[in-house]
Amino acid sequence: MTTSQQRDNAQSPADSDTFGRSGARRWWVLVVMCLAMLVLQMDAMVLNVALPTLATDLGADDGQLQLILTAYMVPFAGLLLLAGSLSDRFGRRRLLIIGLVVFGVASGFAAWAGNPEVLIATRFGMGVGGALMMPSTMSILIVSFPDETERRKAMSAFAVMSVLGLVGGPLVGGFLLQHFWWGSVFLLNVPLVVLALIAAATLLTESTGPARRFDPLGAALSMVWTxxxxxxxxxxxxxxxxxxxxxxxxxxxxxxxxxxxxxxxxxxMVPIGLFGNRDFSGSCFSILLVMFAYGGFLLVLTQYLQSVQGRTPTAAALALLPVVIAMIVMQPIATAIGQRTGQKPLLLAGLLLLAAAFVLLALCDEDTGWWQLAGILALFGVGGGVAQPAAMTILTGAIPHEHAGVGSALNDTMLQTGSAFGVAVLGSILAGGYSGRLGEAPGPARESLAGALQYAAVRRDSALAQTARDAFVGSMQLTLAVSAAVVVLGAALAAALVRRRQLTPAAG
Incomplete structure (x- = not known):
């Protein structure tokens, strides 16, 4: 064990024998954390698939559908920093279990909601549960994997599970909606939560940071601004x-x-001085910018695959499998390279590969073939599989163990903000570019590509449908070019801020 690791352990005595750092136990800890991440990611993606069904079966209007989404996002973001601080103070395992229980119970009630108002209330409860869970997952990994080589492997598995939830959510959601009622997409969370609870109760032991006074004003301000x-x-x-x-x-x-x-x-409550650490600030801001770009990626790709290329929702979700496969394949390769080079070169290389993938995707059009698209999406997987674990390894290595919970929450808040900004800004670029390219098209066609195709189908106007697809592709190319530029900016920040350092020898 290195001197710095000994110092970290000394700073947080409660962590000294936590999670069985030597031996196989800590890898079971990773399984629990991956289950918790899968629950959160699956829920987010399944709900997107279910929105049209909710509009029909529950009679929810557009404003209520927006509230169903917002009712989760606002408490989730608003409570992250407080939840991270509480996990350091009262126990990361305790907060994780409480969060799982709240999330699972709210999911059960959501499945049987009889009207949009009840569903909005239960989604709020799910947001609270998710906020309690999220910082604990990363902070537990920080104290469970002090060695950088093993932490890189853990972060790689964590990243793969996150992407698996993004891809698997639409597939599972589509299957459930085809064979069961809409509530099944929420009921799906319950067995996953139960499994995670059993694993957490049997495999995790408690860890806390050093005792500190509670900061009520900081807690209140953090909830307000986020x-x-x-x-x-x-x-x-x-x-x-x-x-x-x-x-x-x-x-x-x-x-x-x-x-x-x-x-x-x-x-x-939050150690602002963390941003004085170049590794923390460099990796944190680069991740924020990548999440900004990914917000546009998911927004564009789903519409491109379904409305431009005419794929079904299931086929569109399956088209994303090259991303997952490439990430899984890259994990051992990137880990081996990182042992020789350190994490900074991997981070920079991964970000530049992601930027290249955005550029290549911007060159796609309606006639782009499956193999070409699969190759580009695989490049996304390679870039993400290299960059994301490297960034998380650098970032988690910069967070002292006594601040593991709130440091993780600070990163999670940056991720949420970056993703939300990406959807808002890039979505506006996409929508503005699309309507601007339609010229004198009828009003309903200018609102969205899906609306234009529906309007054209009713009037059997194939020319309008083709014009709308061309307009969307043109706007998509601009949006993806902006995304590529943002990722390059993230690479530049990482190059300037993150220090290059060699790995310490792996712990036995």
Whole structure:
């Protein structure tokens, strides 16, 4: 064990024998964390598939469908920092189990909701449960895998599970909606939660950070700025309305006060000084920008595969399998390379591969063949499989064990913000470019590609349908080019900030 690792352990005595760091036990810990991540990712993607069915069966209008999404995102983002601080204070295993219980119970009630209002309330509960779970997963991995080589392997598996949830969610959701009622997409969470609870109760032991005084003002400010910011970002594509403007002002002011308070406080909830660590700030901001670009990637790709190329939702989800396969294949290769080069070269190489994949995808059109598209998506998997675990390995290595929970929550907040901004900004670019290219097309056709195709089908106007597809492809290419530029910016930040260092020898 290195001197720095001994110092970290000394700082957090409760971690000294946590999770069986030597031997196979910590790999079972990884299985539990991956299960928790799978629950969260599957839920997010399954719900997107279920929205049209909810509109029909529950009679939910567009505003209520938006609230079903927002009711989860706002408490999830707003409670992350507080949940991370609580996990350090009261126990990461305890917060994980509480979060799983809240999420599972809320999912069960959501499955039997009789109207949109009840479903919105249960989605709020699921957001609270998800916020309690998320920081604990990463913080437990931080203290379970102090060795950088093994932490890289753990982060690789964690990243693969995240992408597997993104791809598997639409597949499972489509199957459930085809054979069962809409509530089955929420009921699916219950057995996964039960399995994760059993594993957590039997495999995890408790860990906490050193005792610190609670920071109530910091906790309140963190909830205000994160919740209002995420809500404003979600609503921003509908225009800079007075409520959105007020929310942005509140978010900005409360964030500024939060930073000043935490910087001056003797017992801060969030160690703002973490951003003074070049490895933490460099990897954190590069991940934020990648998540910004990925928001546009998922937004564009689903519409491109279904509305432009005419694939079914199931076929569109299957088309994403090259991403998962490439990530799995790259894990042992990237780990072996990282042992020789360290993580920074891997991070930079992965980000540049991702940028190249965005550029290649921007060159696709309606006639792009399956093999060409599969190759481009595989390149996304290679780039992500190299960059994401490297970034997470660097970031988690920069977080002291005593701040594992809140440090992980700070990263999770950046991820949520980056993804939400990506959907809002890139979505606006996509929508604006699409409507601008349609010229004098009828109003319904200008609102969305799906609306244009439906309008054209009713009127048997094949020329309008083709014009709409061409307009979308042109706008898609612009959106993906912006995404590529954002990823290159992330690579530049990582190159400037992250320090290059060699790995310590792997722990036996």
């Amino acid at each position: 919740a209002t910011l995420i809500w404003a970002i979600v609503e921003l594509p509908d225009g800079l309305t007075p409520p959105v403007l007020i929310a942005l002002i509140v978010a900005g002011v409360s964030l500024a006060v939060f930073v000043v308070w935490e910087w001056r406080s003797r017992h801060p």
